[in-house]
Amino acid sequence: MNGVNSQTARAIRGGWAYSHDVAGKKFFLNAFNDYEYDKFQSLDLRVVMAAALAIKSGNTGPTG
Amino acid sequence: MPFTRNSAEFFWGDDFNYKLGARTTLVEGFRMFDNLSNTGQYRINFDTTATTQLTKWLTWNVSLSDRYLSDPAPGRKTNDFLYSTGLGSPGRGSRSRLVYHEFLAESNDSRGPPHGARRHGRFRVERARPAVFASATRRQRPAAPHRRPSPSFPAGLPRRRRRGQRGALSAWSTEQSVAEMDKSSIQTAILSVSPPGIEFAGPAQARTLARIINDYGAKMRGDHPDRFGLFAALPLPDTEGSLREIEYGLDTLKADGIGLMTNYGDRWLGDASFAPVWEELNRRKAVVYTHPNTPTCCTNIKDEVGPAPSSGHRHHAHRRQPAV
Numbered sequence: 577m578n579g580v581n582s583q584t585a586r587a588i589r590g591g592w593a594y595s596h597d598v599a600g601k602k603f604f605l606n607a608f609n610d611y612e613y614d615k616f617q618s619l620d621l622r623v624v625m626a627a628a629l630a631i632k633s634g635n636t637g638p639t640g
Numbered sequence: 641m642p643f644t645r646n647s648a649e650f651f652w653g654d655d656f657n658y659k660l661g662a663r664t665t666l667v668e669g670f671r672m673f674d675n676l677s678n679t680g681q682y683r684i685n686f687d688t689t690a691t692t693q694l695t696k697w698l699t700w701n702v703s704l705s706d707r708y709l710s711d712p713a714p715g716r717k718t719n720d721f722l723y724s725t726g727l728g729s730p731g732r733g734s735r736s737r738l739v740y741h742e743f744l745a746e747s748n749d750s751r752g753p754p755h756g757a758r759r760h761g762r763f764r765v766e767r768a769r770p771a772v773f774a775s776a777t778r779r780q781r782p783a784a785p786h787r788r789p790s791p792s793f794p795a796g797l798p799r800r801r802r803r804g805q806r807g808a809l810s811a812w813s814t815e816q817s818v819a820e821m822d823k824s825s826i827q828t829a830i831l832s833v834s835p836p837g838i839e840f841a842g843p844a845q846a847r848t849l850a851r852i853i854n855d856y857g858a859k860m861r862g863d864h865p866d867r868f869g870l871f872a873a874l875p876l877p878d879t880e881g882s883l884r885e886i887e888y889g890l891d892t893l894k895a896d897g898i899g900l901m902t903n904y905g906d907r908w909l910g911d912a913s914f915a916p917v918w919e920e921l922n923r924r925k926a927v928v929y930t931h932p933n934t935p936t937c938c939t940n941i942k943d944e945v946g947p948a949p950s951s952g953h954r955h956h957a958h959r960r961q962p963a964v
Contacts, residue, residue, distance in 0.1 A: 601864065
């Protein structure tokens with residue numbers, strides 16, 4: 577703008593995730609699929625496919 | 641010149657939800673992705689969002705995010721810090737409310753006023769939805785024995801039924817309760833006994849019944865540790881039996897607290913005969929939850945009004961406080 581190089585942030589992120597309780601619901605399996613576009617990173621598209629085993633570490637009280 | 645990277649990554653991180661106030665929730669997420677194809681390289685995603693509910697369908701969101709890449713595209717920086725704000729719509733996925741959960745169905749009580757939120761130790765206890773959560777103390781109907789995994793009743797125990805309960809009770813199962821909780825976005829429910837309690841069983845069998853109920857509740861909690869808590873039942877007005885059950889419930893079963901009726905017959909909780917029980921509960925700094933009950937004085941006043949809870953319950957709940 578006015579002869580000065582500038583950029584406007586432009587990023588799009590999306591995806592899905594699924595969690596399934598296992599082993600008495602202390603643990604859960606998690607899978608997600610992310611898609612990312614980020615102009616600042618010169619990133620046209622990042623595709624992430626992931627799976628994980630996770631543990632619920634505590635209950636801090638009601639949320640949401 | 642566009643180029644493509646394909647990498648295998650190992651990731652770790654955390655998700656953390658915290659309720660900041662009545663309408664605001666903080667959600668934090670952190671992920672670190674360690675590159676296994678090009679070891680030593682990694683990226684970090686960090687997001688924290690405060691969501692404030694403005695209306696039923698509208699939220700105001702404020703987010704702080706950080707994206708770090710140890711090996712960015714040529715000419716790009718390793719770190720981006722982002723601040724964003726905007727309006728959104730609340731999702732239905734969050735399990736938000738911690739509610740108490742009753743063994744006995746209260747189809748009539750669902751028409752009454754809510755008990756309101758109470759705080760018990762680390763739990764914020766709200767009234768459950770007026771859906772029917774049913775019985776661990778009723779005998780299964782032979783027609784549907786698989787649907788309600790109730791404990792056995794002691795032989796000869798008086799059968800007591802109230803209008804409107806039977807149908808609701810017969811349809812109950814733990815799985816159904818969990819499904820109802822999911823449907824209502826309830827993460828954790830605290831199990832307790834609702835009227836008529838266990839006093840009707842008589843002094844001798846009330847001890848047995850209290851033990852059965854508490855063991856059953858502990859099993860439910862064990863089967864679903866993040867969905868159920870337990871307020872142990874006591875065989876009041878039997879103080880000696882209650883002292884034993886306090887010890888068993890809190891020490892052996894590790895119950896979250898004790899569940900009491902506001903009155904037993906025409907004796908309210910401040911009755912002098914209950915003093916040893918209160919002294920023991922005070923000594924333990926135990927959490928005590930009380931449920932309104934219909935006293936003997938006020939049962940069957942009119943033929944068409946059953947003994948089940950109605951507006952009198954709120955009155956009896958209030959009467960409990962000066963009594964204690």
